[in-house]
Amino acid sequence: MTTLTGVPGSRLLGLGEHAPATVVTNDDIAARGVDTNDQWIRDRVGIASRRIAGPDESVVDMAAVAGGKALAASGLGAADIDLVIVATCTMPSQIPGAAAQVATRLGIRSPGAFDLNAACAGFVYALATASSAVISGSARHVLVIGAEKLSDWTDWEDRSTAIIFADGAGAAVVGPGEGTGIGPVVWGSAGESAELIAVAHRNTFLYQEGQSVFRWATTALAPVALEACARAGVTPADLAAFVPHQANLRIIEAIARKVGAPHAIVARDIVTAGNTSSASIPMALCRMVERGEVPSGAPVLVLGFGAGLTYAGQVLTCP
Amino acid sequence: MSNDEIRAGLAEILEEVAGVLPADVSINKSFTEDLDVDSLSMVEIALAAEERFGVKIPDDELANLKTVGDAVTYIEKAQAAA
Numbered sequence: 001m002t003t004l005t006g007v008p009g010s011r012l013l014g015l016g017e018h019a020p021a022t023v024v025t026n027d028d029i030a031a032r033g034v035d036t037n038d039q040w041i042r043d044r045v046g047i048a049s050r051r052i053a054g055p056d057e058s059v060v061d062m063a064a065v066a067g068g069k070a071l072a073a074s075g076l077g078a079a080d081i082d083l084v085i086v087a088t089c090t091m092p093s094q095i096p097g098a099a100a101q102v103a104t105r106l107g108i109r110s111p112g113a114f115d116l117n118a119a120c121a122g123f124v125y126a127l128a129t130a131s132s133a134v135i136s137g138s139a140r141h142v143l144v145i146g147a148e149k150l151s152d153w154t155d156w157e158d159r160s161t162a163i164i165f166a167d168g169a170g171a172a173v174v175g176p177g178e179g180t181g182i183g184p185v186v187w188g189s190a191g192e193s194a195e196l197i198a199v200a201h202r203n204t205f206l207y208q209e210g211q212s213v214f215r216w217a218t219t220a221l222a223p224v225a226l227e228a229c230a231r232a233g234v235t236p237a238d239l240a241a242f243v244p245h246q247a248n249l250r251i252i253e254a255i256a257r258k259v260g261a262p263h264a265i266v267a268r269d270i271v272t273a274g275n276t277s278s279a280s281i282p283m284a285l286c287r288m289v290e291r292g293e294v295p296s297g298a299p300v301l302v303l304g305f306g307a308g309l310t311y312a313g314q315v316l317t318c319p
Numbered sequence: 320m321s322n323d324e325i326r327a328g329l330a331e332i333l334e335e336v337a338g339v340l341p342a343d344v345s346i347n348k349s350f351t352e353d354l355d356v357d358s359l360s361m362v363e364i365a366l367a368a369e370e371r372f373g374v375k376i377p378d379d380e381l382a383n384l385k386t387v388g389d390a391v392t393y394i395e396k397a398q399a400a401a
Contacts, residue, residue, distance in 0.1 A: 044357060211378055214362050250359060 006137040010130070010174055011181025012319040013076065013141070015286040016069025017170040018062050019273065020053040029162055036159045046249020050166035050274025052151045059091050059169075060098050063147035064105040066169035066282070071106065073319075074173035076141055078107040081173070083139035085130055086115045087122030087146045087278040089307065090153055102145065112139065119197070120245045120306025121187070122146055122278035123170070124314055127302075128185035130174040145171040146278035155205035164248070165206065166274025170282025172319075180317075183232030186224050187312035190216070197307035208307075217251045221311060222258035225303050228313030232299070236261040240298035240318065241288060245305055246270035246280035261301070265293050277306065294318045320398060325372065325391045332367045336360055346388035354387075374398060 026038040026048065041047055053062060063086050071078065086098040099113035118125040123146035130142035147169035154165045174182065193216065197208040225244075229236055239261040244252050246269050256266045269284035276283060281302050288294050298318045305311040320328075330344035337360045343353075350356040356364070361384075365376040368390070374397035376384075384390045 044359065211358055211362050214359050215366065215378065219366065
């Protein structure tokens with residue numbers, strides 16, 4: 001068989017994001033009869049408002065919008081994309097997956113296409129997979145999307161989850177680079193704790209054991225983040241930005257304290273986006289870049305973690 | 320470590336994690352009722368106490384620590400057992 005030839009590295013070529021139009025404030029949730037209030041929610045999870053998709057707005061819809069924006073930002077066309085990966089865990093059914101439909105919507109003809117379910121670590125898993133595909137020559141340019149409609153799976157009468165979960169999509173185009181623009185991923189899982197964040201059966205909602213998840217997130221993940229830096233050959237002091245999954249502002253702050261990146265801006269997109277699972281990292285990163293908060297070419301640490309339990313950390317170069 | 324040293328250490332942790340005034344941290348005070356500490360803060364407090372006092376406070380034990388006094392007693396016993 002032919003010897004494989006690839007490229008020396010991979011990099012981000014463009015970012016895009018899409019938040020659904022409907023804003024749901026903390027007061028809106030309290031007004032529905034949920035026993036909560038604005039101050040309690042801000043103190044406990046750090047969310048002021050979140051976006052919820054319309055009844056006819058699907059994961060595929062949101063993914064296509066975000067993907068289209070990332071494609072435009074990259075300067076590439078549909079014809080340049082040969083692989084589409086959608087990280088999602090909130091499709092209404094497993095069959096068919098989202099990726100091939102998103103490709104069709106965007107006029108991308110017959111790319112490799114698959115969905116990836118690693119819950120809130122999904123986008124980082126998908127980026128790592130895309131990076132490997134480009135480096136090994138399996139793909140030239142990959143469209144990677146994190147898209148979720150958590151509102152479909154949320155018990156709006158459960159005050160612990162109704163205040164947290166939200167909808168949205170974020171995307172990146174990954175292509176070849178002269179050097180390393182996407183560092184080695186540090187990924188892992190804790191299947192023994194699978195039941196901590198779960199939809200128990202087909203006809204029920206997403207629940208989580210808050211205290212146990214909080215304990216895991218605030219103790220197990222800073223070492224993963226630090227290892228991702230070490231494997232990429234950067235120190236926390238080199239980081240221009242730290243973008244953890246936007247699970248809960250107190251988790252974000254606890255992990256950021258332990259990682260200790262003194263010059264890094266820490267993503268706090270959750271305040272107006274809620275927890276959008278695999279969409280949270282690309283949405284937060286895209287917005288930080290749009291606001292001019294991260295210089296092009298600067299190192300950014302992304303850290304996904306959540307249901308599974310799964311986690312993945314990686315250093316990227318800002319496009 | 321004496322009970323009072325443990326109580327004082329807990330007071331420092333409570334101030335740092337949950338903004339509780341040290342003067343309010345007396346033995347009979349309930350974490351949730353009197354000191355307004357929520358369940359996520361309880362986990363942060365437990366983690367800080369584990370580090371500071373060299374003990375383990377798993378979530379199921381944490382659920383039984385309703386007052387400052389409960390926590391002091393637990394930590395003191397755990398230290399003695401270690």
